[in-house]
Amino acid sequence: MFVQLKLLLWFRRESEMGKIIGLNGDEAVAYAVKQTNVDVIAAYPITPQTIIVERLSEYVHNGELEAAFVPVESEHSALSATVGAALTGARVFTATASQGLALMYEILWIASSLRLPIVMALGNRAFSAPINIHCSHDDAMAARDAGWIEFFSENVQEAYDLTLIAFKSAESCLLPAIVNLDAFILTHSLEGVEVLDDNDVKRFLPDKRPIYPYPIDVEKPTTYGPLALYDYYIEMKRQQAEAVKEAYGKIVNIMREYSEVSGRKYSPVKAYFMDDAEVAIVVLGSAAGTIRTVVRDLRSKGEKVGVLSLTLYRPFPEKELMNAVKNVKVLAVMDRAYSYGAPGAPLFSDIAATLYNVEEKPMLFNVVYGLGGRDLTADHVKFVFNIAKEYLRKGIVEKKEIWIGVRK
Amino acid sequence: MSKKLLGWKEIPFAGIIPNTPTSLEYKTGTWRAFKPVHNKEKCIKCLLCWIHCPEPAIIRHDDDSIEIDYDYCKGCGICSNVCPVKAIVMVPEGE
Ligand code: SF4
Ligand code: SF4
Numbered sequence: 388m389f390v391q392l393k394l395l396l397w398f399r400r401e402s403e404m405g406k407i408i409g410l411n412g413d414e415a416v417a418y419a420v421k422q423t424n425v426d427v428i429a430a431y432p433i434t435p436q437t438i439i440v441e442r443l444s445e446y447v448h449n450g451e452l453e454a455a456f457v458p459v460e461s462e463h464s465a466l467s468a469t470v471g472a473a474l475t476g477a478r479v480f481t482a483t484a485s486q487g488l489a490l491m492y493e494i495l496w497i498a499s500s501l502r503l504p505i506v507m508a509l510g511n512r513a514f515s516a517p518i519n520i521h522c523s524h525d526d527a528m529a530a531r532d533a534g535w536i537e538f539f540s541e542n543v544q545e546a547y548d549l550t551l552i553a554f555k556s557a558e559s560c561l562l563p564a565i566v567n568l569d570a571f572i573l574t575h576s577l578e579g580v581e582v583l584d585d586n587d588v589k590r591f592l593p594d595k596r597p598i599y600p601y602p603i604d605v606e607k608p609t610t611y612g613p614l615a616l617y618d619y620y621i622e623m624k625r626q627q628a629e630a631v632k633e634a635y636g637k638i639v640n641i642m643r644e645y646s647e648v649s650g651r652k653y654s655p656v657k658a659y660f661m662d663d664a665e666v667a668i669v670v671l672g673s674a675a676g677t678i679r680t681v682v683r684d685l686r687s688k689g690e691k692v693g694v695l696s697l698t699l700y701r702p703f704p705e706k707e708l709m710n711a712v713k714n715v716k717v718l719a720v721m722d723r724a725y726s727y728g729a730p731g732a733p734l735f736s737d738i739a740a741t742l743y744n745v746e747e748k749p750m751l752f753n754v755v756y757g758l759g760g761r762d763l764t765a766d767h768v769k770f771v772f773n774i775a776k777e778y779l780r781k782g783i784v785e786k787k788e789i790w791i792g793v794r795k
Numbered sequence: 796m797s798k799k800l801l802g803w804k805e806i807p808f809a810g811i812i813p814n815t816p817t818s819l820e821y822k823t824g825t826w827r828a829f830k831p832v833h834n835k836e837k838c839i840k841c842l843l844c845w846i847h848c849p850e851p852a853i854i855r856h857d858d859d860s861i862e863i864d865y866d867y868c869k870g871c872g873i874c875s876n877v878c879p880v881k882a883i884v885m886v887p888e889g890e
Contacts, residue, residue: 500809500810501809502808502809561808561809600808601808601809601811601813607813608815609811609812609813609815610811610812610815610817611809611811612810613810613812615810618800619800619801619810621803622801622802622803622806623803623806623809623810625803626803626804626806626808626809626810627809629803
């Protein structure tokens with residue numbers, strides 16, 4: 388009895404410890420993909436995602452990963468190949484960035500409408516022109532209406548963890564999923580990443596096939612993606628809309644399950660000092676860490692500030708967000724993307740729409756920052772908090788949209 | 796189109812159609828604005844209409860006489876155009 392208990396404890400400790408290895412964001416994604424025992428990878432290398440594709444092709448070449456690696460001639464083909472592979476019931480992966488995502492665009496909608504559990508890493512990079520290889524969330528925002536689940540990582544550890552969470556989410560919800568990681572800030576930064584034991588990954592993400600429940604079967608001809616005009620198109624879209632809404636609860640549970648496996652807590656929204664915050668910032672991606680540092684600093688001076696960051700962007704965490712900001716007086720929504728001519732940048736529009744019918748809600752203003760890799764400094768964040776405090780004092784938002792870190 | 800149309804909770808997952816072929820259930824004849832009318836007296840059974848109909852909605856009988864299948868004829872007028880003896884004329888639907 389005692390020996391058994393000791394053994395059990397020993398096993399637990401072994402599996403809980405996890406190995407720490409030095410990986411950059413791209414490598415961390417590739418490492419996670421390898422651990423999922425993926426069957427088909429079709430991808431075209433593009434900065435800053437290139438290392439993901441390189442590592443995966445090495446894994447396949449070295450025999451560390453038994454998968455079909457399809458070196459396609461474009462991103463349009465990359466996603467098309469994963470669509471075909473997913474329809475056979477395989478576990479599939481692709482990765483891209485910026486212009487590559489733009490070239491995939493029509494297939495994004497086909498993948499989600501066919502409800503295919505494809506996982507894609509997106510090294511968030513600004514759209515041309517002018518040509519730029521650094522971080523904007525343009526590509527993530529271009530995909531936001533396409534019916535994909537979208538996660539945002541804040542650091543390299545999260546890029547690794549969210550890749551595993553994305554596979555399980557995509558496969559349970561039968562929806563494609565994107566893992567966003569900021570260009571260079573995450574894709575090329577080296578971090579000590581705690582990786583799961585291969586067996587723990589297997590337990591979290593069982594190796595069953597087929598993954599798609601209606602796989603192509605030559606004995607049983609089936610039509611996928613038929614023509615549907617005014618008689619059926621809208622019914623199909625309604626069904627899809629419901630699937631994405633329903634995915635929310637499933638993803639929350641998957642995040643919880645992953646937290647137990649990894650010991651790292653995951654939920655759709657991360658709130659830092661939000662309980663009694665009067666002014667707060669909400670943001671996506673790697674900027675959250677910088678803002679948290681400033682919040683800690685200002686809190687030590689007694690200022691009631693806080694920060695919210697979204698780990699899950701689609702489906703949008705409306706309830707958690709409403710709940711997290713219910714006591715906030717002024718909320719600054721920081722967008723690393725822009726929507727020309729729109730009443731607000733993408734995240735701002737999402738949050739304004741979330742809060743519109745809520746009675747007690749904060750005043751909102753939109754901060755555009757960091758486009759094309761422009762640094763976000765602690766001083767920028769302090770500047771945003773100062774504006775928020777000024778609006779709180781005056782009781783009015785004087786400028787709904789401000790750009791920071793930009794020369795006049 | 797007389798069949799009851801299904802609601803979004805009733806249609807198959809992702810619009811997949813497991814029991815192919817179902818295209819025969821789709822009566823494209825409802826698209827027609829002009830209707831080909833065949834004159835048996837004039838017809839010389841050359842079958843040019845049968846070869847050219849893109850649907851195909853010209854039914855060929857054993858004796859090489861032809862008949863138009865109005866369930867699928869879209870009224871494109873090609874048959875009328877190729878007929879060497881003007882045995883097919885297009886008339887507006889509803890006349
Ligand atoms: S009108 Fe067009 S579709 Fe109809 S029978 Fe003639 S060729 Fe065929
Ligand atoms: S083309 Fe004219 S003549 Fe020839 S088979 Fe058709 S209807 Fe008859």
